[in-house]
Amino acid sequence: MTCNPLLLASLLAASLPAHAMSGGELAAALDKRLRGDRTGACVAAAVIEDGQVSRAFVCADPRARRLDERSALEIGSVTKTMTATLLAQLIGEGKASLDDPLAKYLPPGTRVPEFDGQPIRLRHLVTHTSGLPALPPDMPIADPDDPYAQLAPEALLAALQKTTLGRAPGTQVEYSNYAMMLLSYAVARTAGSDFESALDARLFRPLGMHGAYVRRNPAGVRPAKGHLPNGRVTPAWTIHPELSGVGGVRATLDDMVRYVQAQLGGSGDPALDAAIRMTQAPIPLPDGRPGAMNWMRQPWANGTLYAHEGGTGGFSSLVAFVPEQKRGVVILSDTALTSLGGLGAIAMHLLDPSVPLPPPRKAARAPLELLDALAGEYVLGEALRVKLWHRKGVLYGQAQGQPVFEFGYDDAGDFFPLKLDALLSPRRQADGRYGFVWSQGGGEMTARRVEPAPARAPYAMTPEALQAYVGRYPLMPGFALAVSVRDGRLHVQGTGQAPLPVDPVGKDVFVADAVGAELRFERDASGGVVAVTLVQHGQRLRGERER
Template identity: 25%
Template sequence: MLKNLFFFLLVGALFCCQAQTKLSDEVIENIKLRIDNGKNPGIVIGIIDQEGTRYHSFGVKSLKTDEPVNEYSIFEIGSISKTFTGILLADMVVKGKLNLEDPLQILLPDGVKAPTRNGVSIKLVHMANHTSSLPRMPDNFNPANPANPYIDYSEKQLYDFLNSYELSRDIGSKYEYSNYAAGLLGHLLAAKNNTTYEELMLSVIANPLKMENTGILLTPEMSKHLATGHRGRIEVENWDLTTLAGAGAIRSSAVDMIKYLAANMGMVKTKLYPAMQLSHKNSRAEGAEPIVGLGWHTQVFDEEEIIWHNGGTGGYRTFAGFTKDGSKGVVVLCNSTTGADDLGRHLLYSKSPLNKIKSSIGAKMLQVIERDGLTAALDTYSELKKSPIDIYDFSENELNDLGYYFLARKELENALAVFKLNIENYPNSSNVYDSYGEAFMEKGNKEKAIENYEKSVAINPGNLNGLDKLKELGVDTNKLVTEIVVDEGILENYVGKYELAPGFILTVTRNEKQLNVQATGQPQFPVFPKSSSVFYYKVVEAQLTFNRNEDDKVESLTLLQGGRTMVGSKIE
């Protein structure tokens, strides 16, 4: 399945850094490994503190041109746009045009009714802090072009979904990250002002802050500086969020985003500062996790509080954050689907660890294939995996990405061989069979494609891509997925906190017959039963197994994701 792809660059790829003396050797080396080992084509970092503003640029705008990125390069900032939406709401509150406690219904047009539950209405604050009980995405979201999925989602679909949706839990009771809610809020705020979301955002935020290269529609100047988005070595389409613009449509540069952070931090005083301060303030009950304002999230470290948001679209990952005391702000922009949130957090709080970057086994195999052929590359993989020297990344995604690199180039035999090798190494992964099935579809081998897609769905019934492909191939998928109902008493035994690593905890909660899981610093997602003890995600290729001890008490869970297994002991 073409998801979570990384690209491959030969070691020694273009590495460019501006003003790198201001970054520690540890950070520079870590970024160099990301570039050289094929994690990111380009990374731009902006830092603002009491010493001033500085930028650090690494890598390229496009693998096809080798033109370096810089602080003026344009990136899709994705869900960081939600903080703009939060500030737009806060600005209207500060001006007395709205109240956070106002019901959503007051902004809706005639004929559209917001759902209620137990006589309680969704309030505007719930829309901005992800507690509205509206889902992450609407069920009528069926893009004609998955490469640009939001472009054809219409206003009619937006309101049709709202009119028909039945809330599954009490409003305000749980945090569930919702692109739909943020997009709807942005759309309604613009409508109240008789304008578009982009025009509202520009007039209230970007123009007053002199963010000259920030917007949704690309101006000629922005197009000139656009850093191309990537999945693997493959360039991808830009995303165009129309109706749901408030959830993630904005494009910007490091220069403009530093202006945005400076205003939020109060380093540059503007008329927007009171609204920005309101958007940072915790809008949830005291002690509720995660801490959320209006769009912005707050992460608490031992000695520091960071206000932040990240973003991701089809070919970009971004991070923006600042210390609560306003002393330092950081933006990190990447033109690939591999993010660098850890870099942003580390630059704000030095005790927050950087991800360990290993050499790409995919890049190594590509190098050997181009020089010595496929057989030699397969032998190299086997030899290096047996080696006691742990310097290569042998994760499932490495081979998956290499296979898609060959698939995009129509080198089907290479693609099939690489995907087959991935199956041999990760036979319990739904994703590897999905990818193998796609390669057989490309080759025209319908029988083999069906065989592998069915194996993929058997491992993970939530693989919607596999189910869709099987339908295209004429398979009756109703026979493949059986709904399993687990007794609520059993589900209740799974509720608790499980520590997979120091500081990294999975919190399992229950809403009637639905289990939900939230990882530290991440949104909450539902999981679905494959059996009474095994559950799978639909939003990501991952599976949880709850483990019992000899006394039949749940003592741990096992997370299987990307071919890797992690066991977390139950601590609460």
């Protein structure tokens, strides 16, 4: 399960639209983003605003009809917010406290690692500050397509015996599915029932989420099939029922609409409402910012944005809402989109239509000069050697000891393996040479060449030529790039950020090695610079120059 922060959410000070989005407008926005997308993804989405709900089911191929009101999709890590709600209910009943050590809720005699006598407390689990790694050490993975299938509570508890903490709990945020599996197990033990029964009795039934489940599929609900971003059907994930609070829930679109409506203003159950408010209450994080119980919490226009994304082997999901505005969004996809940046950009547009909607990624032919520039041997991580080469316009790769894999290419400028959920993003460096970033499973690794390619002659520009780019380029509401010339170099400064030097690598193309960003300027028919596109971490934002 993965959780990606919403695209530039912390930089936005957007104003929400004055009217509720209609179902037709929602469908049109989704169609604009998806039509012809090389993933073939289908999406079920809803916008909730002050009691009104708009729904739409849209696929990249308009002829596809994979999702409808009865389709139940894996919501992945959005489940974690439901686990937090169960914990909040137990706290309200006097059965738990955020300040309690985790060890109190595990079987007697279970060893839980500490750091200099400082224990892992429940508050550390729900803020991802426990110090536990992302996954248990020596986690058994018999099938990479179903990675959690072999993990039972006994193995999870045994893993604690092999786990050490490298820092005190509460001192650093590090996303941990390991921690959330332990919390799921602890909550079920404290509730006195299996985890799915606790969810059903305490959350699903009170909210009318009649299609939501972990393993017990309700009548009339059809499990959707998951897909890799290459369109291939992939198996559903299997998570042990007692550990399923980490990301094991399936739900229909209407189930998730009811869940967001409860977050926005009342379920009719006073105890449940109090628990929901508790999960949203600010909890200080190590950097001083306020967090919440398994919710990402960010300032928003006249309020606070709460959000959580989820991703499994074949699905992506996102829930976001602003209680003060009585507005929220739900997006469920039957395709894993984590390696492509998730669903954050779509959510931002649905929350505020003035935020630009990214275009679909369409299959394209890679430029020969790019293929030539990428060919070579690299090291990923500590020691994994990877070789890239091309033949007849197609890029191929092979990691040491693994089969050869073929890449496709899309018009966003990225390569993707045809049989893996991953992304290879070329990264041009200031010296003109290319490397790449490998994205897979929610993480990124920068490749290092074993033998650097021959350096190219620097692309020189005079200070007078650099003046052509000076100006302000709004990219999103509340966020713009200010371009200036200092000491003979071009500098770019994002709203609220320090200025960064950028270096030319080609005609109208500059790079910032420090942040892995590329700027591509556009000119009009008269030769004047009129716009720029920021390319960074697989995302592309375009802004026109202010006149």
